Amino acid sequence: xxxxxFLCFILLQLQTTAQVGIGTASPDExxxxxxxxxxxxxLLPRLTNAQRxxxxxPALGLVIFNVSTNVPNYxxxxxxxxxxxxxxxxxxxxxxxxxxxxxxEPGDPGYDEDLVQGFIAAENDQSSGVEWGCRGTAASxxxxxxxxxxxxxxxxxxxxxxxxxxxxxxxxxLELNGFDDWYLPSYDELEKLYENRASIGGFSNSAPSYWxxxxxxxxxxxxxxxxxxxxxxxRQNTVKDNLCRV
Numbered sequence: 001x002x003x004x005x006f007l008c009f010i011l012l013q014l015q016t017t018a019q020v021g022i023g024t025a026s027p028d029e030x031x032x033x034x035x036x037x038x039x040x041x042x043l044l045p046r047l048t049n050a051q052r053x054x055x056x057x058p059a060l061g062l063v064i065f066n067v068s069t070n071v072p073n074y075x076x077x078x079x080x081x082x083x084x085x086x087x088x089x090x091x092x093x094x095x096x097x098x099x100x101x102x103x104x105e106p107g108d109p110g111y112d113e114d115l116v117q118g119f120i121a122a123e124n125d126q127s128s129g130v131e132w133g134c135r136g137t138a139a140s141x142x143x144x145x146x147x148x149x150x151x152x153x154x155x156x157x158x159x160x161x162x163x164x165x166x167x168x169x170x171x172x173x174l175e176l177n178g179f180d181d182w183y184l185p186s187y188d189e190l191e192k193l194y195e196n197r198a199s200i201g202g203f204s205n206s207a208p209s210y211w212x213x214x215x216x217x218x219x220x221x222x223x224x225x226x227x228x229x230x231x232x233x234x235r236q237n238t239v240k241d242n243l244c245r246v
Contacts, residue, residue: 092199097177129243133166153213154183184213
């Protein structure tokens with residue numbers, strides 16, 4: 001009976017103590033913890049990028065020291081940042097509803113050294129085999145192959161082709177993890193997905209290939225570009241009513 005009473009008393013004391021001082025007997029009243037020293041520092045948990053990214057459901061305000069970059073990082077509730085508010089993203093990170101597939105580099109269309117920009121892929125395929133759509137009709141406004149053109153390509157395709165459940169429309173209608181601005185990638189964007197497929201994950205190495213939103217220049221009304229993720233080979237002669245992955 002005495003032991004129980006004693007334990008309850010100790011627990012009560014710990015729960016009602018609002019502040020802790022280490023190296024000081026009078027921590028500041030605004031701090032739950034104050035450290036004071038003139039010859040030692042406060043050592044944060046030291047994690048690599050991979051270890052940091054593996055933290056499940058990081059709390060808002062969580063802080064670590066990143067040994068891959070040798071700078072502290074904090075989590076703002078959505079992504080990791082440096083203390084200078086630089087957004088920290090790597091290919092393979094989960095961000096804004098999907099997986100970071102590529103981050104723009106110097107020389108890429110639209111690159112801005114003051115901004116972190118790139119492309120996000122869905123975690124899984126949306127179809128194992130679907131038509132590009134409307135064979136015999138070229139997309140109004142045309143389609144491009146370069147980085148940054150997939151979204152406009154997708155808009156041009158669905159504005160021209162009213163066929164339901166075509167590749168571009170599946171992407172445009174997708175609502176995933178709170179985001180609804182998905183699109184069918186241009187061919188150059190699709191190549192970046194192929195190059196980073198191991199880090200992104202979720203792709204199939206089996207037939208059929210993956211559609212891009214880019215029509216073939218010399219026969220835009222009948223064929224579109226796609227990429228085989230097993231061999232990384234371009235199949236230019238694929239007509240729009242063939243079935244490919246999305």
